[in-house]
Amino acid sequence: MTDPLDSTDRKILNALTANARIAITELGRKVGLSKTPVAARIRAMEEMGLITGYRAILSPLKLGLSxxxxxxxxxxxxxxxxxxxxxxxxxxxxxxxxxxxxxxxxxxxxxxxxxxxxxxxxxxxxxxxxxxxxxxxxxxxxxxxxxxxxxxxx
CATH class of the missing domain: 3.30.70.920 (Lrp/AsnC effector binding domain/regulation of amino acid metabolism (RAM) domain)
Structure with missing residues (x-):
């Protein structure tokens, strides 16, 4: 099976992993694409099941769960x-x-x-x-x- 991801997809995933709330326009600047192709790539990766969701990461320490x-x-x-x-x-x-x-x-x-x-x-x-x-x-x-x-x- 061949890898369905190219280097731009990997850059997008790395950026989303670091900050899932990044604006699409900012993400486009980071990976060298305009807003529309970045959004299309994200949508395709979601449809592939590669991106399964977005969530807030809570601090267990701040919640008293140390x-x-x-x-x-x-x-x-x-x-x-x-x-x-x-x-x-x-x-x-x-x-x-x-x-x-x-x-x-x-x-x-x-x-x-x-x-x-x-x-x-x-x-x-x-x-x-x-x-x-x-x-x-x-x-x-x-x-x-x-x-x-x-x-x-x-």
Missing amino acids: HVTFVEVRLTDTREKALSQFNAAVRAIDAVEECYMIAGGFDYLLKIRSRDMADYRRIMGEQLSTLPHVAATSSYVAMEAVVEQNTPSL
């Missing part, structure tokens, strides 16, 4: 029905910032945001430990975010 814990989860059952049940249940927990199915010594890796250790303990006791098919968990508390929300250049 505590980050990574949680390994091992399941008692990894058949499709059990995985689907776990996936649906974990999506309903607001404190779960990210969740990945893992190939390795455990089944899932969760990134949990909370106010502090007491808040995390409540989330673990009331929500995470009640997820379907959970056999065991291991928690790792982050001391410092070295790289967060880094988007590689295209």
